[in-house]
Amino acid sequence: RKEVEQDPGPFNVPEGATVAFNCTYSNSASQSFFWYRQDCRKEPKLLMSVYSSGNEDGRFTAQLNRASQYISLLIRDSKLSDSATYLCVVNTNAGKSTFGDGTTLTVKP
Amino acid sequence: DAGVTQSPTHLIKTRGQQVTLRCSPKSGHDTVSWYQQALGQGPQFIFQYYEEEERQRGNFPDRFSGHQFPNYSSELNVNALLLGDSALYLCASSAGLGRNSYEQYFGPGTRLTVT
Numbered sequence: 500r501k502e503v504e505q506d507p508g509p510f511n512v513p514e515g516a517t518v519a520f521n522c523t524y525s526n527s528a529s530q531s532f533f534w535y536r537q538d539c540r541k542e543p544k545l546l547m548s549v550y551s552s553g554n555e556d557g558r559f560t561a562q563l564n565r566a567s568q569y570i571s572l573l574i575r576d577s578k579l580s581d582s583a584t585y586l587c588v589v590n591t592n593a594g595k596s597t598f599g600d601g602t603t604l605t606v607k608p
Numbered sequence: 609d610a611g612v613t614q615s616p617t618h619l620i621k622t623r624g625q626q627v628t629l630r631c632s633p634k635s636g637h638d639t640v641s642w643y644q645q646a647l648g649q650g651p652q653f654i655f656q657y658y659e660e661e662e663r664q665r666g667n668f669p670d671r672f673s674g675h676q677f678p679n680y681s682s683e684l685n686v687n688a689l690l691l692g693d694s695a696l697y698l699c700a701s702s703a704g705l706g707r708n709s710y711e712q713y714f715g716p717g718t719r720l721t722v723t
Contacts, residue, residue, distance in 0.1 A: 531710040533711070542698060542714035586651075594658075595653055596653050596712070598653075599650050600648070
């Protein structure tokens with residue numbers, strides 16, 4: 500079993516739709532959590548950090564449930580430009596980062 | 609403000625050869641991590657350097673080694689290349705250790721093909 504598992508993709512949604520991605524992690528010592536976005540043949544870019552209290556950045560909302568070892572990302576009012584692969588990242592306090600394999604989102608007109 | 613830079617962008621090597629990849633961190637960053645990303649997978653953590661020392665290491669064999677220089681730039685060396693080493697190699701930089709070090713900024717990567 501992988502340390503970080505994400506929803507299998509791809510997700511194909513129309514513009515304006517709301518879409519949610521899930522991620523589970525197995526290491527209970529994990530301390531920090533992030534979502535990255537990766538466009539085709541480009542490097543990953545930090546999208547947002549994930550806190551226990553949840554955090555929101557415009558159309559994006561991230562949630563963390565430590566008890567269930569579960570992270571989510573919600574995208575509201577999807578835009579064509581949201582099409583990308585979304586990577587869940589989990590870090591231990593020692594500095595080791597573990598990435599999920601990503602979930603691919605395609606937003607269609 | 610220069611971001612993370614990597615060189616070369618592409619590289620083709622044959623099995624058994626050795627390769628060196630280079631990374632310059634974002635201005636103000638002193639921690640460098642290296643990742644291997646195979647097609648269709650997420651980046652896999654190779655190792656992390658801080659203060660010129662390897663601080664953390666992922667599940668990669670000793671054929672993968674690295675170095676960090678006093679100016680914080682870093683090299684990744686891979687010896688005795690295998691076909692399976694073909695991948696995108698990403699360098700990420702961050703500031704210090706601890707929570708702030710987790711916000712990583714990636715370079716564009718070096719695409720290595722082993723034939």
